[in-house]
Amino acid sequence: MTASHNMNHQHGKMKKQYSDDRSLFKAPPAGYFEDLPDVVMQRLPRRSVKREEGRRTVAWRRWAPAVVTLVLLAVIWWVRVRRSSSSLHPVPQEWTVEDEILYNWEDDDLLMEELASRDDGETSYL
Amino acid sequence: MPPEDADLLRRLQDPASERMAFRELVKRYQERLYWVIRRLVHSHEDTNDLLQEVFIKVWKGLPSFNGRSALYTWMYRIAVNEALSFLRRDKWRSLMRLEDPSKVMAHRLQASIETDGDEILQRLHAALLQLSPQQRAVFTLRYFEDMPFKEVAAVMGKTESTVKVHYHLARKKIEEILTET
Numbered sequence: 001m002t003a004s005h006n007m008n009h010q011h012g013k014m015k016k017q018y019s020d021d022r023s024l025f026k027a028p029p030a031g032y033f034e035d036l037p038d039v040v041m042q043r044l045p046r047r048s049v050k051r052e053e054g055r056r057t058v059a060w061r062r063w064a065p066a067v068v069t070l071v072l073l074a075v076i077w078w079v080r081v082r083r084s085s086s087s088l089h090p091v092p093q094e095w096t097v098e099d100e101i102l103y104n105w106e107d108d109d110l111l112m113e114e115l116a117s118r119d120d121g122e123t124s125y126l
Numbered sequence: 127m128p129p130e131d132a133d134l135l136r137r138l139q140d141p142a143s144e145r146m147a148f149r150e151l152v153k154r155y156q157e158r159l160y161w162v163i164r165r166l167v168h169s170h171e172d173t174n175d176l177l178q179e180v181f182i183k184v185w186k187g188l189p190s191f192n193g194r195s196a197l198y199t200w201m202y203r204i205a206v207n208e209a210l211s212f213l214r215r216d217k218w219r220s221l222m223r224l225e226d227p228s229k230v231m232a233h234r235l236q237a238s239i240e241t242d243g244d245e246i247l248q249r250l251h252a253a254l255l256q257l258s259p260q261q262r263a264v265f266t267l268r269y270f271e272d273m274p275f276k277e278v279a280a281v282m283g284k285t286e287s288t289v290k291v292h293y294h295l296a297r298k299k300i301e302e303i304l305t306e307t
Binding site: 019020021022023024025026028029032033036037039040041043044045047 | 141144145148149152153156157160161164165168170174177178181182185186238239240243244247248250251269270272
């Protein structure tokens with residue numbers, strides 16, 4: 001009887017016969033399973049402080065993407081607000097006395113000089 | 127989760143008893159995990175390296191183990207993932223050396239089995255080399271470990287229907303190969 005026949009029609013029988021395939025492989029060295037727990041235990045890293053550090057690292061990794069995204073969104077929002085506010089109050093192309101008053105009202109000396117240089121009586125509105 | 131595993135897990139989560147409990151865990155599962163890995167990578171030396179890595183990963187992962195799956199399902203998952211990662215790395219290493227990965231695996235299998243071993247088993251394992259690593263893993267868990275499909279799915283991180291398809295395709299391909307030879 002071939003293996004394929006077994007696979008096809010006698011799966012249960014084949015399971016019993018071939019599912020334990022350990023004897024096919026060369027056995028691990030004698031005493032391997034007796035020694036392995038000691039080998040593994042010697043290789044284990046210590047916990048103590050690292051456990052806390054590990055938790056902090058995990059928490060940081062969990063929050064970092066959200067924090068970075070929020071900061072980026074805040075920067076984008078700020079840049080957009082700055083741009084839109086400057087477009088609402090554009091610098092005039094032709095500089096008039098009214099513009100001077102509006103934009104340089106803090107610089108009184110400059111303004112007074114400008115107005116004094118005019119002798120057409122338009123300064124009366126001050 | 128089996129009651130003995132629940133008790134072990136409780137002791138593993140207590141810093142006062144965790145090392146002693148972990149030694150017990152290694153003793154309890156070393157042989158089962160050894161054979162799952164050995165069937166996939168064949169060589170004892172590679173299996174030994176991977177098995178030690180699996181236990182170290184289990185130790186590191188225990189503080190964050192949430193207990194949603196059974197302890198042994200979680201460890202099987204780590205073991206299968208380690209073995210599959212090894213096979214991927216090994217395939218690339220073979221390709222970099224301009225060798226045929228399937229021939230390398232066949233050679234390694236021949237070197238790892240008893241020359242006077244059961245002939246059908248030899249042919250079965252040779253046929254398994256023709257499958258994808260995922261299919262081999264599913265077949266190994268289902269056929270050799272006699273694991274229910276639900277647990278195979280949990281170990282592989284796939285749905286039950288996906289692993290059933292994998293197993294069905296694996297069996298079909300093995301049947302074809304064994305019929306040809």
